[in-house]
Amino acid sequence: TQLLEQSPQFLSIQEGENLTVYCNSSSVFSSLQWYRQEPGEGPVLLVTVVTGGEVKKLKRLTFQFGDARKDSSLHITAAQPGDTGLYLCAGAGAAGNKLTFGGGTRVLVKP
Amino acid sequence: DSGVTQTPKHLITATGQRVTLRCSPRSGDLSVYWYQQSLDQGLQFLIQYYNGEERAKGNILERFSAQQFPDLHSELNLSSLELGDSALYFCASGGLPNTGELFFGEGSRLTVL
Numbered sequence A: 001t002q003l004l005e006q007s008p009q010f011l012s013i014q015e016g017e018n019l020t021v022y023c024n025s026s027s028v029f030s031s032l033q034w035y036r037q038e039p040g041e042g043p044v045l046l047v048t049v050v051t052g053g054e055v056k057k058l059k060r061l062t063f064q065f066g067d068a069r070k071d072s073s074l075h076i077t078a079a080q081p082g083d084t085g086l087y088l089c090a091g092a093g094a095a096g097n098k099l100t101f102g103g104g105t106r107v108l109v110k111p
Numbered sequence B: 001d002s003g004v005t006q007t008p009k010h011l012i013t014a015t016g017q018r019v020t021l022r023c024s025p026r027s028g029d030l031s032v033y034w035y036q037q038s039l040d041q042g043l044q045f046l047i048q049y050y051n052g053e054e055r056a057k058g059n060i061l062e063r064f065s066a067q068q069f070p071d072l073h074s075e076l077n078l079s080s081l082e083l084g085d086s087a088l089y090f091c092a093s094g095g096l097p098n099t100g101e102l103f104f105g106e107g108s109r110l111t112v113l
Helices: none
Strands: A005-007 A010-014 A019-024 A031-037 A044-049 A055-058 A061-065 A071-076 A085-092 A099-101 A105-110 B005-007 B010-013 B019-024 B031-037 B044-050 B053-057 B064-068 B074-078 B087-094 B102-104 B108-112
Touching: A005 A085, A010 A019, A019 A085, A019 A105, A031 A071, A044 A055, A044 A061, A044 B102, A071 A085, A099 B044, B005 B087, B010 B019, B019 B087, B019 B108, B031 B074, B044 B064, B044 B074, B074 B087
Parallel strands: A010 A105, B010 B108
Antiparallel strands: A005 A019, A019 A071, A031 A044, A031 A085, A055 A061, A061 A071, A085 A099, A085 A105, B005 B019, B019 B074, B031 B044, B031 B087, B044 B053, B064 B074, B087 B102, B087 B108
């Protein structure tokens, strides 16, 4: 069974601060996705990373896939209250037909 | 709007009862995935169907079953309900062999009293 561990579980910061969320596993994933979930809604995809060492930027969000494709990080610069939500990483195995989700990191950005 | 429709949005029932959750995938998607999310937890994969056939199975209890119909909608049946089954149940469509992205419905919140 492939397991993904996210850290921290909860993060509370002030508007304008930076934050980093980590997603780690002992397994290799063919790709890794990051989702954000807001209360009362389903998760929404933010990004997919496929290549080891890959870095993707989405406005103030920077995603990195580890060289060995076992870990990933999400960095948010100058966080806004609108960034508040549950951030989930999800890894796809070799077959690619099943995503394994991490436990999530709940981020609270206070104005 | 993800294009994935789930009903009902909320359901309250008693222990020992049986419920059915329904999902209509995005137009054109052949895969349906079911996930369970307990309070403030991540998503636990239950089961996947592709074009009517079971494709992958996760930690789905024997009391739970699912199927996908010819029109591609899917139902998740939960029986002999226990207090611990209270959770959000999400349906998603998409995945491979498309882009790999999953499109989630808004979920069905099940409360077992």
